[in-house]
Amino acid sequence: xxxxxxxxxxxxxxxxxxxxxxxxxxxxxxxxxxxxxxxxxxxxxxxxxxxxxxxxxxxxxxxxxxxxxxxxxxxxxxxxxxxxxxxxxxxxxxxxxxxxxxxxxxxxxxxxxxxxxxxxxxxxxxxxxxxxxxxxxxxxxxxxxxxxxxxxxxxxxxxxxxxxxxxxxxxxxxxxxxxxxxxxxxxxxxxxxxxxxxxxxxxxxxxxxxxxxxxx
Amino acid sequence: xxxxxxxxxxxxxxxxxxxxxxxxxxxxxxxxxxxxxxxxxxxxxxxxxxxxxxxxxxxxxxxxxxxxxxxxxxxxxxxxxxxxxxxxxxxxxxxxxxxxxxxxxxxxxxxxxxxxxxxxxxxxxxxxxxxxxxxxxxxxxxxxxxxxxxxxxxxxxxxxxxxxxxxxxxxxxxxxxxxxxxxxxxxxxxxxxxxxxxxxxxxxxxxxxxxxxxxxxxxxxxxxxxxxxxxxxxxxxxxxxxxxxxxxxxxxxxxxxxxxxxxxxxxxxxxxxxxxxxxxxxxxxxxxxxxxxxxxxxxxxxxxxxxxxxxxxxxxxxxxxxxxxxxxxxxxxxxxxxxxxxxxxxxxxxxxxxxxxxxxxxxxxxxxxxxxxxxxxxxxxxxxxxxxxxxxxxxxxxxxxxxxxxxxxxxxxxxxxxxxxxxxxxxxxxxxxxxxxxxxxxxxxxxxxxxxxxxxxxxxxxxxxxxxxxxxxxxxxxxxxxxxxxxxxxxxxxxxxxxxxxxxxxxxxxxxxxxxxxxxxxxxxxxxxxxxxxxxxxxxxxxxxxxxxxxxxxxxxxxxxxxxxxxxxxxxxxxxxxxxxxxxxxxxxxxxxxxxxxxxxxxxxxxxxxxxxxxxxxxxxxxxxxxxxxxxxxxxxxxxxxxxxxxxxxxx
Numbered sequence: 001x002x003x004x005x006x007x008x009x010x011x012x013x014x015x016x017x018x019x020x021x022x023x024x025x026x027x028x029x030x031x032x033x034x035x036x037x038x039x040x041x042x043x044x045x046x047x048x049x050x051x052x053x054x055x056x057x058x059x060x061x062x063x064x065x066x067x068x069x070x071x072x073x074x075x076x077x078x079x080x081x082x083x084x085x086x087x088x089x090x091x092x093x094x095x096x097x098x099x100x101x102x103x104x105x106x107x108x109x110x111x112x113x114x115x116x117x118x119x120x121x122x123x124x125x126x127x128x129x130x131x132x133x134x135x136x137x138x139x140x141x142x143x144x145x146x147x148x149x150x151x152x153x154x155x156x157x158x159x160x161x162x163x164x165x166x167x168x169x170x171x172x173x174x175x176x177x178x179x180x181x182x183x184x185x186x187x188x189x190x191x192x193x194x195x196x197x198x199x200x201x202x203x204x205x206x207x208x209x210x211x212x213x214x215x216x
Numbered sequence: 217x218x219x220x221x222x223x224x225x226x227x228x229x230x231x232x233x234x235x236x237x238x239x240x241x242x243x244x245x246x247x248x249x250x251x252x253x254x255x256x257x258x259x260x261x262x263x264x265x266x267x268x269x270x271x272x273x274x275x276x277x278x279x280x281x282x283x284x285x286x287x288x289x290x291x292x293x294x295x296x297x298x299x300x301x302x303x304x305x306x307x308x309x310x311x312x313x314x315x316x317x318x319x320x321x322x323x324x325x326x327x328x329x330x331x332x333x334x335x336x337x338x339x340x341x342x343x344x345x346x347x348x349x350x351x352x353x354x355x356x357x358x359x360x361x362x363x364x365x366x367x368x369x370x371x372x373x374x375x376x377x378x379x380x381x382x383x384x385x386x387x388x389x390x391x392x393x394x395x396x397x398x399x400x401x402x403x404x405x406x407x408x409x410x411x412x413x414x415x416x417x418x419x420x421x422x423x424x425x426x427x428x429x430x431x432x433x434x435x436x437x438x439x440x441x442x443x444x445x446x447x448x449x450x451x452x453x454x455x456x457x458x459x460x461x462x463x464x465x466x467x468x469x470x471x472x473x474x475x476x477x478x479x480x481x482x483x484x485x486x487x488x489x490x491x492x493x494x495x496x497x498x499x500x501x502x503x504x505x506x507x508x509x510x511x512x513x514x515x516x517x518x519x520x521x522x523x524x525x526x527x528x529x530x531x532x533x534x535x536x537x538x539x540x541x542x543x544x545x546x547x548x549x550x551x552x553x554x555x556x557x558x559x560x561x562x563x564x565x566x567x568x569x570x571x572x573x574x575x576x577x578x579x580x581x582x583x584x585x586x587x588x589x590x591x592x593x594x595x596x597x598x599x600x601x602x603x604x605x606x607x608x609x610x611x612x613x614x615x616x617x618x619x620x621x622x623x624x625x626x627x628x629x630x631x632x633x634x635x636x637x638x639x640x641x642x643x644x645x646x647x648x649x650x651x652x653x654x655x656x657x658x659x660x661x662x663x664x665x666x667x668x669x670x671x672x673x674x675x676x677x678x679x680x681x682x683x684x685x686x687x688x689x690x691x692x693x694x695x696x697x698x699x700x701x702x703x704x705x706x707x708x709x710x711x712x713x714x715x716x717x718x719x720x721x722x723x724x725x726x727x728x729x730x731x732x733x734x735x736x737x738x739x740x741x742x743x744x745x746x747x748x749x750x751x752x753x754x755x756x757x758x759x760x761x762x763x764x765x766x767x768x769x770x771x772x773x774x775x776x777x778x779x780x781x782x783x784x785x786x787x788x789x790x791x792x793x794x795x796x797x798x799x800x801x802x803x804x805x806x807x808x809x810x811x812x813x814x815x816x817x818x819x820x821x822x823x824x825x826x827x828x829x830x831x832x833x834x835x836x837x838x839x840x841x842x843x844x845x846x847x848x849x850x851x852x853x854x855x856x857x858x859x860x861x862x863x864x865x866x867x868x
Contacts, residue, residue: 027849030807035682035724058682060641061598070598072641088602142849153599177853203726207769207815210762211724212717213639213681215596216632216674 024141025064026095031179031200032069032146034061035211038181040198042075046191053077057181057198067098069148072156080163086156087166094147095140101126102134103149106169107188110134116171116184117147119193123173148172150183165189170196227260231268236282239272243289250296257297261307269293270311278323287320288331295335298342305342314339314346321362321370333369340376348381350390363399368410371403375413379420388421392428397421401440408452415447415458422465429469441466445479448486453497457490457504464508477518483508484519488527502528502544510551516559519552525562528552532571539580546575546586554593563594564605576614581623588618588629595636606637612647619656624665631660631671635678643684658694666708673703673711677718685726692722697735704743709753716759719744723766730770733763734777741767745781748793754802761797761808768815772823775816779827782812783834798839803848810854813840817861825865837862 038057045051054076062069069091076084092099101117102110114131117123122145123130129138140147152166168187175181179200184193202208230242246265250257260266273290277283294313297304308314317339320332339345349355362374378396382388391397400421403414422429433441447459460483467474467483474480487508490501505524509515528545531537537545549568553559563569572594575587595606615637618630634653638645648654657679660672676695680688700722703715719740722732733741748760768778782794797809813836816827831837840862843855 029850030811030854058641060602070602072602088599090599144849144853154603156602176849177857202769205727205769206771206775206821207765207818208811209724209766209769210811211681211721211766212759212762213678213721214674214717215636215639215678216592216671 024139025067025097026093026143026146027141027176028064029146029174029176030210031176031208032059032062032174033210034059034213036179037201037203038179038198039201040181040196042185042197043195044191045194051079055196055198056201064093064095067093067095069093073150073152078164081158083157085158085162085164087152088154088156089150089152089170091148091150091172094135094149096136096138099149100134100136101130101147103169106151106186108169108186112186113171116186116193119171119184120145120147120173120182122175123147144176146174146176148174172196227265228263228268231265231272236286240282240286240289243269243272243286243293247289247293247296250293254301257301257304261297261301261303266294266297266304266307266313267311269297270308270313270316273313274316278320278325278328284325284328287328291317291320291328291331291335295331295338298335298338300341302342302344305339305344308339309344309346321373326367329367330369333367333373337369337373337376340373340380343380345380348377350381350387356390356394360394360396360399363396364402368407371399371406372409372413375400375403375417378417379413382417382420385425388423388425388428391421392425392431397428397432397435397440401435401443404440404443404447408455411447411450411455412452412458415444415455415462418444419458419462419465422462422469424465424469426469429466429473433466433473448482453490453493456486457497457500460486460490460508461504464504468507480515481518481522484515484522484524488522488524491527491531499538499540499544502541502548505548506544506551509548511554513555516552516554516556520556520559520562524552525549525559525566525568529566529568529571532568539578539583542575542578543580543582543586546572546583546590550586550590550593553590554596557597557599560594560597560600564600569594569605569611573610573614576611576618581621581626584618584621584626585623585629588615588626588633591615591633592629592636595633598639601637601639602641604640604642607640607642607645607647609647609651611637612653613651616648616651616653616656619653619660624668627660628667628671631657631668631675635671635675638675638679639681641682643682644687645679645683648679649687649690654691654694658691658699661695661699661703666706666711669703669706670708670711670714673714673718677714677721680718680721682725683721685729688722688725688729688732692732692735697732697739701736701739701743704740704747709751709756712747712751713753713756713759716744716747716756716763720759720763720766723763723770727770730767730774733767738777741777741781754800754805757797758802758804758808761805761812765808765811765815768812769818772821775821775823775827778812778816779830783830792834792836795834795836795839798836798843803846803851806843806846806848806851807854810840810843810851810858813858814854814861817858817865819861819864824861828862828865831862 036059040055041052042055043052056074057071059069059071070089072086072088074084074086078085094101101113103113118127126135129135149169150172151169168185168190170183170185172181172183181198183196227242230238233239246260250260269290272286276286278287294308298308317332317336320328323329359374359377362370365371382391400414400418403410422432444459444462448456450456463474463483487501487505491498509519528549532545553563572587572590575583578584595601615630615634618626621627638648657672657675660668663669676691680691704712706712723730744760744763748757751757764778767774782792794809794812797805800806817824840855840858843851844859846852846855
């Protein structure tokens with residue numbers, strides 16, 4: 001979800017260090033598949049006022065083998081926008097195979113990473129090992145939570161001159177059990193720890209529905 | 217200068233003359249006139265000159281000087297007729313010259329042998345040449361005698377026979393076991409023509425044959441392989457290309473060969489450089505490049521780093537490119553963009569798409585097909601699909617037109633591209649609907665050709681992914697419930713799978729969409745149920761199970777219909793498919809089965825209590841309890857949710 005622009009130059013993010021692709025990727029979870037939708041809020045409160053934007057997320061692609069997923073994020077009541085603002089984001093799944101807990105780019109130092117990951121209670125059992133090596137020696141394939149970073153790539157329905165920025169990224173924790181998502185937006189130039197809270201939605205159904213596509 | 221019209225009475229008469237001088241002069245005259253002149257060849261073939269020359273050949277006596285002279289000249293004429301003109305090859309074969317030429321290979325006169333071998337090589341360059349039977353012992357003896365000969369024309373003929381007739385794995389193995397590779401390797405040190413013939417026939421024997429490749433790389437302690445690698449630096453471009461093709465056959469047979477990054481990079485650079493050749497080598501280089509990088513992410517990455525996309529793009533900008541070149545370049549770009557986002561991104565930023573769009577309306581079917589294949593792989597980018605780069609009239613209109621192309625391979629390729637670009641994550645597919653795309657796609661789902669049916673259903677399945685109700689209704693009205701049911705029971709399993717995935721997507725979305733499954737007295741639901749009970753294929757069952765699960769997430773009526781499908785009789789009968797799939801060895805299938813239970817027992821639905829009682833009576837609750845400790849996390853979590861819902865109604 002975009003946030004307000006703060007007019008400062010941001011340096012180019014560094015590349016993530018390569019991880020030897022030997023470990024098992026995280027197990028597939030039907031609630032984390034293309035087509036699944038989530039809705040909730042992002043708290044954008046500042047010292048001046050409390051504020052939360054309604055947010056809808058739709059997963060458009062998920063490739064566990066490569067630790068990749070992507071989708072769109074729609075912010076509904078953005079004060080400075082006439083319409084809901086939709087962004088396309090791409091995600092890195094922390095699987096100790098393609099990506100570790102250490103971001104290594106986007107202006108996030110290991111201390112920033114730890115500071116954000118520890119906000120998730122489900123991260124506590126992993127903390128000591130992550131402090132040692134970023135978690136690259138862990139087997140996360142059976143862990144009931146999936147940790148990710150979501151980085152917005154472009155605005156889908158508004159121009160870049162909309163007064164909003166997508167410079168930061170989200171630390172995300174997904175619960176495989178009920179599909180709920182917690183996240184914290186990180187951008188050194190924005191309010192810290194803006195919390196994202198989403199729940200799986202079901203289009204008014206009495207249960208869960210799953211569609212699918214397959215690219216050729 | 218106007219060419220003289222050949223007169224049948226004159227030339228035919230002289231060719232059949234009993235006087236040696238007249239006959240020889242006539243044969244020479246024909247030879248001089250047809251050399252490199254296709255029109256003249258065709259005109260003489262029409263006149264019946266070929267049988268006359270073949271008769272002269274058959275009648276001549278190789279043991280006399282005059283006879284040998286006649287044989288050499290008439291053999292040269294026959295070879296010339298066969299060179300590059302299929303009609304000529306056909307005429308030569310019809311005239312019965314072929315066995316005479318074979319016979320002449322064993323005469324004592326070297327000039328006669330040379331002439332016959334050259335002529336036979338010409339014939340073997342054509343697809344019309346008779347198939348050489350490698351499984352006959354005497355034939356193999358003959359072939360090996362050619363390959364081990366000191367005479368370059370005979371070894372060249374041997375190589376030509378291999379290139380022409382070796383097609384199957386069995387034939388490759390016969391040649392391999394008979395020691396032909398050892399003989400052909402000898403030719404790698406010979407003249408340019410010998411090197412090229414050897415390289416091409418080695419590649420023919422090695423292609424897609426890991427056993428032959430293993431034998432070759434060990435030949436002479438790896439010296440044979442080193443010779444081929446060395447020839448990639450030859451000064452002749454055709455030799456470099458053929459050496460590359462040999463190495464590609466080796467590389468493609470097993471990932472353990474030619475792992476060295478330097479060789480892989482070298483192959484890429486050589487092939488990209490060969491594209492600059494203005495002749496046949498340049499044409500073939502892009503096809504060789506395709507087979508080198510197809511399906512191999514590491515090679516695609518190296519090619520990307522070698523600026524391959526820019527290089528192909530530069531060639532594409534030449535408006536004079538012939539159709540073979542265009543086809544090869546689009547296929548190469550297609551393979552290059554098949555896996556890596558960085559390649560697709562470069563393709564898009566260079567705006568190669570504009571040139572590709574032009575190629576969609578090219579006169580040659582092969583070019584149209586290649587352009588569609590390229591578009592299919594470029595559009596595998598979710599990032600670009602989501603940005604809407606492909607769903608626009610400039611692309612969709614010509615693609616939809618190609619759905620009624622006269623050539624089936626074009627139609628299939630166009631469907632491949634369409635099935636990707638319709639995944640644009642927008643709810644209304646107005647662009648494709650407005651240009652008549654649905655009508656064309658639905659029409660092709662009824663095709664006699666199974667690949668057209670498969671790809672048409674696949675396109676529709678992708679098209680209704682996340683589509684709104686209006687879009688789904690438009691497709692459903694055109695397609696009809698009975699056609700969907702027919703496709704679910706299609707003779708081709710792959711079509712069944714896509715048809716069930718189509719139903720799964722139809723009944724996803726808003727609650728009203730579930731009704732699609734109940735149209736025409738539930739004909740679709742019945743077909744889904746039949747497949748779930750009888751299909752042995754996991755992929756088909758998974759799609760069917762999710763279709764059922766999606767329906768089970770509907771209202772009371774929908775849930776009860778699914779209960780009726782699972783338990784058709786009130787009392788216990790044969791084990792239900794649901795019970796069977798809950799115990800499947802495939803975790804994906806167990807997951808889908810668990811979701812059905814989750815949806816049927818959703819606590820907010822009024823009939824949940826009754827359904828739970830029924831599930832318990834049939835032993836499914838006990839099964840779910842066991843699954844709460846399933847080794848697959850997804851199954852385990854769904855089972856626990858289902859169990860939690862069941863317990864909320866009171867567990868017994």
